[in-house]
Amino acid sequence: MWGGRFSGGPSAIMREINASIPFDKRLWRQDIRASKVHVAMLAAQGIVSEADAEAISGGLDTIAAEYEADGVPENLDLEDIHMTAEARLTELIGPVAGRLHTARSRNDQVATDCRLWVREACAEVDAGLAAFQRTLLARAEEHADTVMPGFTHLQAAQPVTLGHHLMAYYEMARRDRSRFADAMARADECPLGSAALAGTSFDLDRERTASELGFARPTANSLDAVSDRDFALDYLMAATTASLHLSRLAEEFVIWASQPFGFVKLSDAYSTGSSIMPQKRNPDAAELVRSHAGRIAGCMQALVMVMKGLPLAYAKDMQDDKPPVFEAHDLLALSIAAMTGMVETSDFQTGRLRDLAAGGHSTATDFADWLVRSLDMPFRDAHHLTGAAVKLAEQQGCDISELDAAALRGLDPRLADADLPDLSVEGSVASRMSYGGTAPTRVREAVKRAREDMT
Structure with missing residues (x-):
């Protein structure tokens, strides 16, 4: 390829480092497709003759069939997929193959x-x-109701559903x-x-080339x-x-x-x-x-x-x-x-997921939220009181959800006449009804919405 400018050939090392055919042969379909579009445009613009364009296009079809059947040969002297295809085209149709590279570069x-x-x-x-x-x-959808532990820092945080x-x-x-x-x-x-x-x-028609590709x-x-x-x-x-x-x-x-x-x-x-x-x-x-x-x-x-x-x-x-x-x-x-x-x-x-979802005082935040809603307590006060409940549960060797009413009411007189919340994991996930939340109803809605988006 360099014969017009160079008198000597490349060294063996240069030949190897310069060649990309071992990997860019993967582009052969794209290369032949683009070449066919390019030569058709050249003919339409009167830059090459119709006869030459037909010969080139037919030769490219033959090469494509060969590559599909036998793969792309790797000749390092030809460097890349472009010269490999052009060399084979020359073997098939002779010097007219050289017209293919008119008005383009590698x-x-x-x-x-x-x-x-x-x-x-x-x-x-x-x-x-x-x-x-x-x-x-x-x-x-299958596991919209399956309760599992939700984690932050890989520590049990709040129960969620597997579907969520x-x-x-x-x-x-x-x-x-x-x-x-x-x-x-x-x-x-x-x-x-x-x-x-x-x-x-x-005088190329680049809009035509772009459109056809x-x-x-x-x-x-x-x-x-x-x-x-x-x-x-x-x-x-x-x-x-x-x-x-x-x-x-x-x-x-x-x-x-x-x-x-x-x-x-x-x-x-x-x-x-x-x-x-x-x-x-x-x-x-x-x-x-x-x-x-x-x-x-x-x-x-x-x-x-x-x-x-x-x-x-x-x-x-x-x-x-x-x-x-x-x-x-x-x-x-x-x-x-x-x-x-x-x-x-x-x-x-699912059984294991549910059992571990109930551990680690995972419904403590539900208790704090209940204090805010039911007793009009500032969240920071609710957070403090809930922390005391967790501490008490740890002292008694149980989960916060297992504390009896007397124990909870002993933490704060404001709890004396209150109807205490359901602190089960099922109750917790069912209550998370905010948009994007883990409640099974919300999970099913999210699945339905997603399916509609994908259609």
């Missing part, structure tokens, strides 16, 4: 291919997250989907026709178009946030499946055993999802560091944009599928 070519790939990746992730949401909704807990992850996934939708919207501009950096002197518009500045990788960063940042949410749920499954908690029994399909301890049932899928979040965040940081100090326009550093995007996408898709499967197949131990 700079705008790869930027276009990558945008097409990232948009498709966003759509794939969105479909996976939607399936994850539907699974969460099904299990949340699962719906929290539905909301996280909803925000994740919105981030990928935003990434797709910002990537909805076509770089093709920007050439190397300055545009081209050929499914973009809303062509990019507005050729320098920016070939050097922009914001769309890849947007994808990686959205992927990082999504992976953090999956990791949080994975961590909860790891904790919940442990014997001290015993909240859930993971299915055989998402568990492994031990090579030495026959009794073991390890939550390996959840642990790997948790680990994948770190790798995905690392991919995001890797591209940030590649791009952080690059002057305009294109630099070879940007060849390293693709491996982190590809790796993050594969890990995220696998993590979404794994967590969807775990949620769907897990056996939640």
